[in-house]
Amino acid sequence: MQAPQSKEEKQLEVSLDDLIYRVREIKQSIAGFIYKLENDYQNISWPNMMEHFGVLSSQLNSLKRLLKTSKMPLLRNYVLFPILLSPERDLHLEKLTEGRVLVFSHEVVPDYLRTKPEPEVEERVQALSVKASSITPEATQKQLTMLNKITANLVDTISALSSASEERDKDLNAKNILPQTYNTQETNLLIGAITKGHISLQSEPQNPMVAGPPMGQMQPQMQQQHPQKLQMHGGGMGRMQSSIKTNIKAAASSHPYQRP
Numbered sequence: 001m002q003a004p005q006s007k008e009e010k011q012l013e014v015s016l017d018d019l020i021y022r023v024r025e026i027k028q029s030i031a032g033f034i035y036k037l038e039n040d041y042q043n044i045s046w047p048n049m050m051e052h053f054g055v056l057s058s059q060l061n062s063l064k065r066l067l068k069t070s071k072m073p074l075l076r077n078y079v080l081f082p083i084l085l086s087p088e089r090d091l092h093l094e095k096l097t098e099g100r101v102l103v104f105s106h107e108v109v110p111d112y113l114r115t116k117p118e119p120e121v122e123e124r125v126q127a128l129s130v131k132a133s134s135i136t137p138e139a140t141q142k143q144l145t146m147l148n149k150i151t152a153n154l155v156d157t158i159s160a161l162s163s164a165s166e167e168r169d170k171d172l173n174a175k176n177i178l179p180q181t182y183n184t185q186e187t188n189l190l191i192g193a194i195t196k197g198h199i200s201l202q203s204e205p206q207n208p209m210v211a212g213p214p215m216g217q218m219q220p221q222m223q224q225q226h227p228q229k230l231q232m233h234g235g236g237m238g239r240m241q242s243s244i245k246t247n248i249k250a251a252a253s254s255h256p257y258q259r260p
Contacts, residue, residue: 008073015072022063029056082109 033052036044066072087105094102101108116122135143192198 011071012073012078018066019063019072022059022066026056026059026063029059080113082113085109 029052033056036052067075082104085105087103089102090104093104101112117125189198
């Protein structure tokens, strides 16, 4: 028989179950985001990226709040150590880790049960921390301003390239479209006239350069032309008055051979 659990052990078990549930949610969100990046990257926009990052950030914040609550025991006071190490394949462990850990041997235990990063990684992190602490606030603000400027230039360049690509695609599509050189209605009329003898009774449009005025306007125009003709003929069958002045001399005075 197992000894009855104490209040602290029950609290630790409940806290660990809640912690595992929150970590599982974060893992599912990260897996879904990576799947979209690898398989549906063409349809992902910047607002969608920010939405995914916002979801991950909120989940991490909730996990931090859970670790800081009074109901969560201090996990740093507990020590985790392996009970059994075996070089053989463990099916139960494989199921718990979703196929990531197949064997719980001496080789994998230092990596999976490590509470501190590796010495090389720890040295690099410490060097970066020292370098970050040595920078003054003025230099930090200057670097942030320069970074924002470079980012804005990159965004403008990408936007210009995308707009130019869209315009080029539109021009190519417009060039590939052939203009329409036929009329379906007229084609059907011609086919009907040739095959079945149908005659089109549609009136042809009059050419404004050839067709004369309508019948209602012909009579006023003719009435305006008759007075002009009468004035030109002097009101009757008489001769027209000429405006040309002539000087006619007698034939005798201009004859070169005159008789005495």
